[in-house]
Ligand code: SAH
């Protein structure tokens with residue numbers, strides 16, 4: 170989502186004459202778009218600001234000036250504390266107000282011109298009642314072959330470990346029309362893959378203005394799949410509780426919906442899931458996976474896990490390992506529980522010692538790595554549709570993505586970038602696959618191949 174938000178910030182600033190550059194050195198403005206989900210992510214911001222301070226000084230010494238802004242959820246959570254701890258910061262802007270960047274910049278500029286306000290940054294971390302999406306200009310920065318579109322933001326679930334409901338705020342779904350317009354624009358600019366984003370994307374319930382109906386994610390996906398030129402649709406991140414019939418049916422019926430689903434479970438222990446306020450048990454999750462696989466037999470799964478949640482016993486952790494063995498994942502993210510100030514879990518007794526967390530994480534990751542390696546090995550000898558996204562590491566090579574998001578390398582002409590082509594997988598590296606084009610390639614003037 171931060172990739173999407175960053176592109177939208179660039180859209181907002183473009184009319185002021187700003188354009189994106191590759192590196193912060195010498196830039197007129199640097200925006201750090203930040204994540205607050207775990208302590209490590211948040212701490213990185215301050216160390217990065219140290220580096221930017223030197224760049225800002227160098228720019229001033231050469232007679233110029235650099236505006237330093239911090240955006241995203243660290244900005245939202247820290248607010249004024251941010252400029253106190255890091256006076257290099259001129260602007261603090263939350264995820265709900267970045268459409269106001271031009272106005273905030275003008276205020277910062279006025280302060281600077283008046284010689285006032287060293288260490289007194291401009292802060293805007295409101296939760297406005299109207300959605301930023303209604304104020305953002307049409308996207309002008311294209312994301313390439315594959316485009317992220319935010320369809321839902323925020324969360325009302327309040328898992329006890331998580332900061333999202335506090336930083337991203339209450340659940341909000343964008344109206345259908347806005348999303349369709351954004352998808353059509355992305356396709357017109359060359360995108361063939363659309364990834365629908367939300368902290369709780371399958372809680373989506375957007376208004377379709379013409380009919381006045383409320384659409385769920387399944388309905389939205391079926392509609393977007395009808396846009397000519399859309400070859401692939403994905404969505405992330407979903408919550409097991411919001412996986413409704415219509416969405417499961419979309420997995421069965423809609424070939425363009427990729428058979429790869431990120432479905433976080435966090436833990437395999439019912440006791441821990443209850444303490445996390447996940448509102449589902451391990452059995453519910455197993456049954457859901459069975460229903461999804463019955464709908465789409467080639468569906469591969471990815472997940473998120475937290476080890477060392479307060480009170481997690483060895484038996485609880487074993488239940489997580491057992492769930493992983495039963496489900497079998499193609500890929501997964503796993504984290505040590507990180508205390509987030511203000512969340513209910515941060516105040517729970519029985520915090521798990523770091524050494525125990527380390528040990529559990531290592532065990533879990535070894536199992537997940539082995540499953541991922543086995544999943545990748547299984548692709549050898551198969552033919553997979555690959556969406557080529559750009560040049561590969563070696564001359565003459567392109568890189569693309571399989572339906573399961575594995576990077577795939579193959580010798581192929583550059584004109585195949587942005588098309589889906591069948592590739593016979595010949596070898597498997599730890600993090601990628603390699604193969605050769607399986608079918609005759611389309612002529613240069615062919616528009617696009619849709620697998
Ligand atoms: N809405 C999604 C998750 C969004 S947060 C869901 O409900 O599944 C992304 C991931 O960060 C979570 O799935 C979780 O595994 C991890 N995470 C969130 N808070 C965390 C914390 N305090 N410590 C460790 N990991 C955390």
Ligand code: SF4
Nearest residue numbers: 324326327328331333
């Ligand atoms: Fe955080 Fe996801 Fe739980 Fe919402 S559902 S509180 S985003 S982990």
